[in-house]
Amino acid sequence: MDKNQGNDIRRMFDGIAPRYDFLNRLLSFGIDCWWRRKAVLWLDVKPGERLLDMASGTADIALQAARRYPEGGVIVAADLSPAMLKIARQKIHRAGHRERICPVIASCEEIPFPDGAFDAAIIAFGIRNVSDRRRGLEELCRVLRPGGRLLVLEFSTPTNRLFRPIYHFYFQNFLPWLAGFFSSRAAYHYLPRSVADFPTADRFRLLMEEAGLENIVQVPLTFGIVTIHCGFRGK
């Protein structure tokens, strides 16, 4: 990974960590919880299966998975940002999942686990921030067992011509302005910029295939504000 870029991203998330969950709920009117629930349902974790929640942040996905799949195996919640993981640890502790969810400081471009260590992996609103996206996807694929699944939940740009202008106004103007009262306005200006720079679904499917993933399914949610991209590691 480009060290400087990685450090900038880490610092940005360290800075917004204290208000991260609150702003997610406020700025998405709570719909972000539904997107994560949907993604976790898609994961369909079987009893004993090991799950990696990469770029876990404050562990909303890991906690959701622990609740939804009580018979599942260990869940590793990995993230670059110590401040995000500190909040994750508190939430995991409060929810009584300390035995099940294991927070780890790690970069997506260098995942500190052996090949095939996980049955499934998920990265929610994270891959967009990974500086070396190609390498990140290769690493996520490497740590899956053959046939294991990767689910990427990420923002996308809505295609509906009527909805797009409303979305753009909200996302590019109103959201950073409102977020600025509670947290770093710069970080919430970065959000719409990074979404605009994110590859189209077709281009992202190609990146997933190049990383070794197969049978990719892509499902837009809520007018295409976010998309689920799901693929399987080749056997």
Ligand SMILES: C[S@@+](CC[C@H](N)C(=O)[O-])C[C@H]1O[C@@H](n2cnc3c(N)ncnc32)[C@H](O)[C@@H]1O
């Ligand atoms: C927008 S948050 C998403 C957090 C969480 N998955 C969620 O659904 O709310 C993005 C997270 O990605 C982490 N991150 C960014 N680049 C990373 C990388 N290269 N490796 C690991 N984590 C990374 C950040 O620290 C941050 O916690």
